[in-house]
Amino acid sequence: MHMLALGLMSGTSLDGIDAALVETNGETVRATGAALTIAYDDDLRNGLRSVLGGTGPVAEVEQRLTQAHAQAVQRLLGQAGIDAERVGVIGFHGHTILHRPEQRRTWQIGDRALLARLTGIRVVGDFRSDDVAAGGQGAPLVPIYHAALAQGLAAPLAVLNLGGVGNVTWIGEDGVLLAFDTGPGNALIDDWALTHSGRPLDEGGALAGAGRVDEAAVDHFARHDYFAAIPPKSLDRDDFQALAASLVAGKGAADGAATLTAFTARAVAEAARHFPAPVSRWLVCGGGRHNPVLMRMLAAQLAAPVAPVETVGWDGDALEAQAFAFLAVRSLRGLPLTFPGTTGVPQPLTGGRVTVF
Numbered sequence: 001m002h003m004l005a006l007g008l009m010s011g012t013s014l015d016g017i018d019a020a021l022v023e024t025n026g027e028t029v030r031a032t033g034a035a036l037t038i039a040y041d042d043d044l045r046n047g048l049r050s051v052l053g054g055t056g057p058v059a060e061v062e063q064r065l066t067q068a069h070a071q072a073v074q075r076l077l078g079q080a081g082i083d084a085e086r087v088g089v090i091g092f093h094g095h096t097i098l099h100r101p102e103q104r105r106t107w108q109i110g111d112r113a114l115l116a117r118l119t120g121i122r123v124v125g126d127f128r129s130d131d132v133a134a135g136g137q138g139a140p141l142v143p144i145y146h147a148a149l150a151q152g153l154a155a156p157l158a159v160l161n162l163g164g165v166g167n168v169t170w171i172g173e174d175g176v177l178l179a180f181d182t183g184p185g186n187a188l189i190d191d192w193a194l195t196h197s198g199r200p201l202d203e204g205g206a207l208a209g210a211g212r213v214d215e216a217a218v219d220h221f222a223r224h225d226y227f228a229a230i231p232p233k234s235l236d237r238d239d240f241q242a243l244a245a246s247l248v249a250g251k252g253a254a255d256g257a258a259t260l261t262a263f264t265a266r267a268v269a270e271a272a273r274h275f276p277a278p279v280s281r282w283l284v285c286g287g288g289r290h291n292p293v294l295m296r297m298l299a300a301q302l303a304a305p306v307a308p309v310e311t312v313g314w315d316g317d318a319l320e321a322q323a324f325a326f327l328a329v330r331s332l333r334g335l336p337l338t339f340p341g342t343t344g345v346p347q348p349l350t351g352g353r354v355t356v357f
């Protein structure tokens with residue numbers, strides 16, 4: 001049975017909370033509804049930064065983060081004119097502060113019971129733990145949603161998400177999936193922009209567009225073991241931070257931004273080498289598709305056409321939040337969230353924990 005579900009995602013780029021409504025039975029999507037993003041205020045963003053890695057005032061930041069999510073729910077429902085009683089479930093990803101699947105650890109903060117109490121809606125969260133406990137990568141989780149949306153499109157195709165980290169879903173004929181994190185998405189570019197321009201992102205790729213790419217640095221970057229490793233594989237937000245920082249140290253603002261942007265594009269090109277068969281096109285979602293310099297670099301490096309997901313009628317800003325609505329419904333129904341081809345888990349596996357208010 002289809003139900004109205006509300007998905008919430010606080011992504012690795014630390015830009016804010018995405019919230020979206022979806023009508024789904026966890027297998028097909030009948031309709032997507034309203035969506036919004038609430039940017040973090042500096043206090044909460046700094047609070048989140050201070051607990052990355054799993055240390056610092058985690059409990060206090062978790063409470064503030066959960067309250068901000070409750071406000072996102074109220075605002076979305078207010079804007080859409082929908083009563084909370086009509087929403088069957090909230091899919092609450094929380095915020096990843098630690099991701100070490102090789103140690104069978106992944107940690108998303110977010111207080112399900114508090115969110116359920118504040119909204120009066122049952123909440124599914126903790127989507128990654130069961131997968132990691134079973135030996136999976138715990139990420140990416142969105143591929144099964146990509147596959148649901150892509151029903152009817154010509155395969156093979158690739159759906160690329162450029163958030164803080166990049167991840168890709170290769171969808172073959174008969175819906176076969178291979179998915180993994182590609183490398184850095186926007187996080188390195190954002191951090192560089194903040195340090196060198198005082199702004200939390202390279203708006204429109206303005207900095208990168210004015211700079212020159214250091215191709216030798218890009219080649220060096222591409223020799224990192226991660227790119228040759230056979231997928232599935234996943235990353236923490238800052239896994240490439242030290243390497244990237246050393247490769248752009250001493251560069252001017254524009255050249256550094258150009259080179260970091262080229263790292264992201266090259267990581268995607270390296271990812272394509274692992275595909276079982278070439279794709280007919282790349283559909284791009286996530287904030288990175290708003291960066292025209294990054295999109296141009298991708299188009300120059302990839303063999304198939306590259307376009308934002310809007311070309312096929314999807315909403316590239318709301319897609320991850322929609323996915324957690326979809327995954328929450330799958331969780332309630334006991335349907336698997338992860339698969340050998342998406343996280344490397346030995347068998348298709350259910351996941352998520354439900355809390356009723």
Ligand SMILES: Nc1ncnc2c1ncn2[C@@H]1O[C@H](COP(=O)(O)OP(=O)(O)OP(=O)(O)O)[C@@H](O)[C@H]1O
Pocket residue numbers: 009010011012013014015016161162163164165166185186187189190200201202203204205285286287288290291320
């Ligand atoms: N107009 C723009 N110009 C350049 N970059 C942009 C623009 N808009 C968004 N971005 C980039 O997209 C990022 C946000 O992307 P998104 O919301 O997809 O990330 P996320 O969901 O937090 O991450 P993840 O998918 O890793 O969880 C911003 O931090 C910024 O780097």
Ligand SMILES: CC(=O)N[C@H]1[C@@H]2OC[C@@H](O2)[C@@H](O)[C@@H]1O[C@H](C)C(=O)O
Pocket residue numbers: 011012096099106138139140141142143163164165166167181234235320
């Ligand atoms: C551990 C974690 O939170 N990973 C995020 C991150 O951001 C992008 C990429 O790295 C992806 O693996 C994942 O998020 C999306 C929503 C996913 O699981 O599909």
